[in-house]
Every structure is written in structure tokens, then in C-alpha cells.
Amino acid sequence: MKENPKCPKCGSENTLPIGYGYPGPGMVEAYRKGELELGGCCISEDSPSWCCKDCKNSWGKFSIRSD
Numbered sequence: 001m002k003e004n005p006k007c008p009k010c011g012s013e014n015t016l017p018i019g020y021g022y023p024g025p026g027m028v029e030a031y032r033k034g035e036l037e038l039g040g041c042c043i044s045e046d047s048p049s050w051c052c053k054d055c056k057n058s059w060g061k062f063s064i065r066s067d
């Protein structure tokens with residue numbers, strides 16, 4: 001499993017990937033386990049791909065798959 005990147009703001013390793021779209025059972029399960037943050041259904045080019053649980057910072061660029 002890939003390691004989460006550190007927060008660029010506070011340096012915390014307590015970071016989560018942000019999942020977008022309508023959350024399916026897998027996403028809800030990951031959210032309950034604290035492995036994923038739900039970003040909501042709306043995604044734009046500016047949507048971040050990571051968030052920090054410690055300082056609530058969010059960063060990164062979420063890549064929208066266009067296939």
C-alpha cells in the first residue's frame with residue numbers, strides 16, 4: 001500500500017486521500033475506518049486530492065479521469 005504524503009503545511013503524517021463522487025460501499029467502509037475523506041459529489045479542476053486531519057489543510061491536484 002502506498003504511503004500517504006506528509007502535510008505540506010504542518011508536516012503531519014496524519015493525512016487522508018480525498019474521494020469524490022457518490023460514495024459507494026467501498027468508499028463508505030474506508031471512510032468509517034478513517035482511511036478516506038469524502039470530498040462530496042462535486043469535483044472540479046481545483047479539487048484537492050489530499051487532506052490533513054490535524055490542521056484541515058487540503059492540497060494536491062485530483063486527476064480527473066476522462067476515459
Ligand SMILES: [Zn+2]
Binds near residue numbers: 007
Ligand atoms: Zn497539516
